[in-house]
Amino acid sequence: MSKNKKIALLSMCACLAMLLSFVESRIPPLTAIPGIKMGLANIAVMFTLYKLGTREAMAVSAIRVVLIALLFGSAVSFLYSLAGAVLSFAVMLLVRRVKLFSEVGVSVAGGVCHNIGQIAMACILLETNVIVYYLPFLLLSGTVTGVLIGVTSALLIKRIKIK
Amino acid sequence: MSGCNSVKKLRYDILLIAVLLFVSALSVALMLVFRRGGDRVAVEIDGSLVCEYSLAENGEYPLNGGTNILVIENGKAYLRYADCPDKVCVNTGKISYVGQTIVCLPNRVAVTVIGGGGVDIVQ
The missing domain is CATH 2.60.320.10 (N-utilization substance G protein NusG, insert domain)
Known part of the structure; x- marks a missing residue:
């Protein structure tokens, strides 16, 4: 793949990740438990991870977190999304390295760890451990959304050919 | 990815999902059973x-x-x-x-x- 093509592709993936984040922020929360969300942006990150590589996916994820915070967020929301993104990305890489899991397994691990990262950051920022109470619900939602995002990503990774 | 390999991967995926669902459902259930009113x-x-x-x-x-x-x-x-x-x-x-x-x-x-x-x- 030529350098120019790669730059264009990466920009498109980063743009998609941002757009998906934005779309998701417009959807009203379904439950009263904070932190439950679909994780649509992970589709773009998963796609980049499998199609373009680890470093590229890391760049897409980092660009999304920084730009979304600058455009729509605050310092606090930046810290939450950073904690979730860093932990989930690290675990997704590990799970993928093990070579036992398909895209769905990687995405489930990512979804669950995103929620764990955010809860951990909330515990640090609020200096309280009472929010651990939310963890079982977040594990549950992370697993379910992880499956949905994983199946979607797997389809896209399989169907979209990049030369 | 060969067909056999992907079936094996699918099995581990399902195992991972089942373990996570079990752990979270169990902790939600325990929480509901052992909760008590505060004052x-x-x-x-x-x-x-x-x-x-x-x-x-x-x-x-x-x-x-x-x-x-x-x-x-x-x-x-x-x-x-x-x-x-x-x-x-x-x-x-x-x-x-x-x-x-x-x-x-x-x-x-x-x-x-x-x-x-x-x-x-x-x-």
Whole structure:
């Protein structure tokens, strides 16, 4: 793949990740438990991870977190999304390295760890451990959304050919 | 990826999903079984305990200089107002069991139900 093509592709993936984040922020929360969300942006990150590589996916994820915070967020929301993104990305890489899991397994691990990262950051920022109470619900939602995002990503990774 | 390999991967995926679902369902179930009603709420702002209110008395209390309004009604506590845009704390609804919490992240306010013997988290 030529350098120019790669730059264009990466920009498109980063743009998609941002757009998906934005779309998701417009959807009203379904439950009263904070932190439950679909994780649509992970589709773009998963796609980049499998199609373009680890470093590229890391760049897409980092660009999304920084730009979304600058455009729509605050310092606090930046810290939450950073904690979730860093932990989930690290675990997704590990799970993928093990070579036992398909895209769905990687995405489930990512979804669950995103929620764990955010809860951990909330515990640090609020200096309280009472929010651990939310963890079982977040594990549950992370697993379910992880499956949905994983199946979607797997389809896209399989169907979209990049030369 | 060969067909056989992907079937094997699928099996591990399902195992991972099953384990996660089991662990989370189990902890949710345990939480529901062992929960008990509290008698006070503790209000924490910026990580430090500011005050406690009894759940037995109905009342309306502005918190953190008015950024959030706590209401206690019929043994349940909820936040009726928050000045932040996301309103997660207002949407959390009413709490009355020990360990239940309403958190307002932007204002760093946490309201937790506590029992007779101090803070007790039911997990």
